[in-house]
Amino acid sequence: AQSVTQPDIHITVSEGASLELRCNYSYGATPYLFWYVQSPGQGLQLLLKYFSGDTLVQGIKGFEAEFKRSQSSFNLRKPSVHWSDAAEYFCALKDSSYKLIFGSGTRLLVRP
């Protein structure tokens, strides 16, 4: 069965530090993968997506993600975190029936 796992419920980083949020997936074919961000009281905003081709994907707000088929991972990274990046981050997989299957989310806290 298709699934998405985000093993970290919370992550705290200092402002200016680098960030990596983990995402692992289970899917029988080449997946379409997404990262969304949800600020408090807001909807989900797409950060980036992977369909095929280059395994390093650039997104908005300085985020990038790397697709690693051998590890079934699609980790999100940012070299220097800003206080405004504090939010909840969701990894998602699109299955063959066009549904988005979301991970449970990782809440990012940023220390000043």
Add this chain to the structure above:
Amino acid sequence: DAGVIQSPRHEVTEMGQEVTLRCKPISGHDYLFWYRQTMMRGLELLIYFNNNVPIDDSGMPEDRFSAKMPNASFSTLKIQPSEPRDSAVYFCASSLGTSGRSDTQYFGPGTRLTVL
């Protein structure tokens, strides 16, 4: 474009009452999705429409839930009668298509429903 519009943003109602949530998708988008977000179950797809036709409603929890899309610019999600366990944030999303570059789903701000 104004993005996906949902109303109301907050709804508080009493158990047994009917609740109607509304969504206006992005103009020109052919797909509309309703999701529910809870602490226990995360984000779940309830139902989605293509060109106003319901395609997959397997995520609708029970018969108390119904969704309609009478035209390309409006959809409703109705709960009748509502129960406290329906308390959640309900999101509407729309996309141009479901493949390639057109399948990005754009989410509305959500409706926070509280059933007392």
